[in-house]
Amino acid sequence: MEIKHSHVVLDACCVLNFCASGHLIEIIQSLPSQVVVAEVVRERELLTLQRLADESNEDINQFEAAVEKGLLSVADFNSGSEEETFVNYVFELGDDGESATCAIAVHREWAIATDDKKAISFFQREAPNLKILSTLAIVKYWSEVANVPSATLRSVLTAIRIRGRYMPHRHHPLLGWWEDMMR
Numbered sequence: 001m002e003i004k005h006s007h008v009v010l011d012a013c014c015v016l017n018f019c020a021s022g023h024l025i026e027i028i029q030s031l032p033s034q035v036v037v038a039e040v041v042r043e044r045e046l047l048t049l050q051r052l053a054d055e056s057n058e059d060i061n062q063f064e065a066a067v068e069k070g071l072l073s074v075a076d077f078n079s080g081s082e083e084e085t086f087v088n089y090v091f092e093l094g095d096d097g098e099s100a101t102c103a104i105a106v107h108r109e110w111a112i113a114t115d116d117k118k119a120i121s122f123f124q125r126e127a128p129n130l131k132i133l134s135t136l137a138i139v140k141y142w143s144e145v146a147n148v149p150s151a152t153l154r155s156v157l158t159a160i161r162i163r164g165r166y167m168p169h170r171h172h173p174l175l176g177w178w179e180d181m182m183r
Contacts, residue, residue, distance in 0.1 A: 001141045005131055007034045009075070009105045011114035012041045012097040013166070015063070017135040020164030021156045023142075024062040028071050030142040033111065035066075038100035039076040040086075042067075075104050082107045092126075093119055105130060113138060117169060135166060136174040150181070157181055 008031060010018075015037060018024040028035040066072035077083045082103050089099035098119040105112040111131035114120060123130055139160070143153045157178065160166050168175045 001133065001137045003031065003033050003111060003131070003133070003141075005033055005109070005111040007036050007073075007108065007110040008133065009036045009038060009101045009110050009112045010041070010072075011101045011112065011116065011119070012044055013115045014113040014135050014138070015041065017115070017160045017164040017166050018138075019062050020162075020166075021139070021159050022062075023156055025066050025069070025071060026146065027138060027142045028066060030145045031138065034073060035071065036073045036075045036104075036110070038097070038104055039074055040100035041097045042074050044097055077104070079107065089122075092122060095119070102127065102130070115166065115168075134168075134172070134174070135160065135164075136168055136172065136178060140174060140177060153181055 015024075018027050021027065063072070067074065077086060077100075085106060086099050086103040089103055090096060093099050095116070098114055098116055101112050101114065102119070102123055104110065106127045111133060112123070113133040113135070115135050120132055123132060139153075139156065142148065143156075148156070161182075168178050172178070
């Protein structure tokens with residue numbers, strides 16, 4: 001995976017998966033770009049994380065710590081054009097998180113990370129120059145850059161599958177890698 005963009009905007013599904021892994025901070029630190037979430041996603045994500053968090057609130061703490069350390073920035077719309085694009089994308093997708101993520105990325109020429117098949121298909125048509133990453137692409141990148149032991153990686157992927165309720169679709173380009181790592 002090659003990232004040439006200054007920023008990567010994470011969608012809600014990726015934030016959830018990285019928090020579920022227990023390694024959010026390490027994963028985003030491995031990326032050669034500033035990692036961002038849209039304000040819309042942050043608002044929604046904190047509510048979802050609160051519902052998913054166990055008694056120790058580990059998921060919320062990871063998220064908040066990443067923001068406090070400046071490892072995860074929060075971006076809001078900074079122009080009427082971004083807001084207009086957001087509204088148009090919501091009309092097409094019916095989801096605020098993916099729409100905000102992509103509106104910001106398109107206008108600022110940043111990469112996005114999402115696992116939503118409908119959003120990916122839409123953005124490939126509407127913004128073909130947009131770099132789209134996935135949970136698996138980023139986790140694989142992290143595992144290679146950080147030289148993560150296979151037992152740890154298996155544990156991370158299992159946590160993403162169970163706590164994040166994530167399974168790569170049958171046509172995901174990294175499905176074979178996922179299956180190999182889960183053995």
